Amino acid sequence: MDTAPRPGPTSRARIRVVSGSGVHDRRDDLATEEPMEIRLAAGGVSRTVAITMRTPTHDFELAAGFLHGEGVIKPGEIASIAYCTDEDVPPEARHNTVTVRLHGSHLPELPSLSRNFVTTSACGVCGTGSLDALRRRLPHSPQTDLTIPAETLLRLPELLRARQGIFGKTGGLHAAGLFTRDGTLTAVREDVGRHNAVDKLIGAAVLAGHLPLHDHILMVSGRASYDIMQKAVTAGIPVVCAVSAPSSLAVDLAREFRVTLVGFLRETRFNIYTEPDRVVVAQN
Missing domain, CATH: 3.10.20.10 (Ubiquitin-like (UB roll))
Incomplete structure (x- = not known):
């Protein structure tokens, strides 16, 4: 009989905390890798x-x-x-x-x-x-008429952060969230790797038969790199948002496949790097 323990998402460790108030030992939660x-x-x-x-x-x-x-x-x-x-x-x-x-x-x-x-x-x-x-294997533009109000995008980071349960315990995980066009969060996945979090999110859609995700927004908690964009493109996602910066290759890939790429999405501002017309901004 297989009695080997199954690894969990967090592990415990003994640490020594050094601060202005002194030194003390305690237990801490780590993200398992x-x-x-x-x-x-x-x-x-x-x-x-x-x-x-x-x-x-x-x-x-x-x-x-x-x-x-x-x-x-x-x-x-x-x-x-x-x-x-x-x-x-x-x-x-x-x-x-x-x-x-x-x-x-x-x-x-x-x-x-x-x-x-x-x-x-x-x-x-x-x-x-x-x-x-x-x-060779992908169309050059998502088959969608999706447009997103800027106000909807601005809500995404806080909605994602509120669902990062393991991050709340460890402070050491990336997250990826899938949103509908009205900003409803439908799924969140966490991992030590940015690309793994996205793979888990898209893998859930693969297994549920929900691809392509032409009517959805992908939000990642870190930066937008080439591999993140590749996974989004293969899933048919038309809008990708990141809390941090995109890489040059991520922008190139988004431009070629006509994906709207948003970076530095924080608080009251963001940058749109490609396909800006999908984001509706109210004029003052």
Whole structure:
């Protein structure tokens, strides 16, 4: 019987606090960071496609979102997702190994994952295919008439922050939130990695059959990088907002695929880097 404990999203540690009032020891909550191996299986054949560092929550969504974002699977191709019980996986590692079984008798070709690779919690673009591959498999604009009032965007950061439960305990996690056009928060995912939080969010939509997300807004708690934009583009999300700055590649990708990219969304201001006409600003 497998009795190995399942890792949780937080871990405890003894720390020494030094402040102006003195020194004292206490216990503290840390955001858990552990590896997760993603295996792809079909027709009796299994292959490891990635190992990523993540916070152990919503692991199946993470696997589904990662594979979709990399162009490995399409919605509807997943038959099942489960923690691995293969004999080569020791009991203590089974909750860190996820097998995604596909319909069909053969594994797909993996041009964008031409080698097994490790992604850290900070880097989501490692091992991805070229931008040309992204152009070949995706339309160049979201199929939507979505427009968003500026007032709606300004509410998003506080709504997201209020739902960051694990961040409230640890102070060490990124978050991604999915909003409807009227600013209703429909889902939040947290992780030590920005890209993992987005993969979990999009993976939930993959498994629920809700893609493409043409009528939604993605909000991330940190900066907007290339890998965040790639995942948003593959999910059909037309508006991406970030608390911090975008990178130059993120702006280039948003411009090419006609995604509205908003940065520095804080308090009463924000910057629009691409497709500004989707944001309706009241004139004084």
